[in-house]
Amino acid sequence: MSGQKVKNIALSPDGSAVRIVDQTRLPGELVYLDLWERDAMVEAIVSLRVRGAPAIGIFAAWCVYVLAKSYPAEDFFARLDADCDALSASRRTAVNLARQTERMRARAYGMRGAAAADIAAALGREAEAIHREDIAMCRAIAQAGLDLLHPGDTVLTHCNAGPLATSEYGTGLGPLLLAAERGIDIRAYVDETRPLLQGARLTAWELMNAGVGCTLICDNMAALAMKQGRIQAVLAGCDRMAANGDAANKIGTSGAAIIAKHYGVPVYILLPSSTIDLACPTGADIPIEERDGEEIRSMWYASPMAPAGVKCWDPAFDVTDHELITAVVTEKGVLYPPYDVNLKKMFGQ
């Protein structure tokens, strides 16, 4: 498996569809899906076939391009609006999805009056730019994050913030992948990330693929690992960072950060600027997606392990309070508290 490189999102060779790796089939099978209809695209986002904050933004941008190519001139903008609205609303916590969809819509509206084919072509260039920008941002984040670590360190990862969740390198996993490329020994405890097991299924697969030494643990083992001094840093991605530095990420990130603070382990949140939402004052303003309780009740088990019909609450994200975050790693460099001041300084208009 070592060294296998996977392109998680691309145009199909004839340009008629967006091609994704179906992440729900990993690690057992590497299956590619070609999507050319809006409903199937929305389903892919909702079902987490394509997932991770930057990745769903990139995917939505390519979807808008593929869909726009077939709009008739007379109702180009009505079709564009309907498709952008549906894509944008398919998940609510990661700001990247709405942001990149709106960027595509604005690009088209900026060309109102031009031929439909010319607008569609411009949308193709815009999607490509969004994709390329993410690759560059992840590379810079990986380097900045690696600079915070030391050879011999072991980090805790949560959820999946690797190439599958972004473009290349990833955010939270970027420093580990870069270290492996350079022969620097940095290892990871990978927590499973209940209920959807993005850590066990995706992060462990990506790290093993890249030759990063990793050990899988259950989510509730992090405290013991930190107490025993096995972990030197927590690395996590982000789905939306509010103006005060509060960071929404996969459910369980906040718990890991609270434990880390107790044991004096630094918590680094790694994210591209496309994930920062300065219009959102604090974490309390970030919408939290809630998912089907079957993810907790019965998924992954040969037979359900909870009583049939038991009530479940399945929030997909939580918010790590800014006071728990040691540093925020972005493509423009590393930020320290006070985040309300420093985020505005670095990313405000």
Ligand code: MRU
């Ligand atoms: O529900 P998911 O799997 O899309 O959640 C993803 C995460 O929480 C990631 O950690 C986050 O998007 C950062 S990815 C670079």
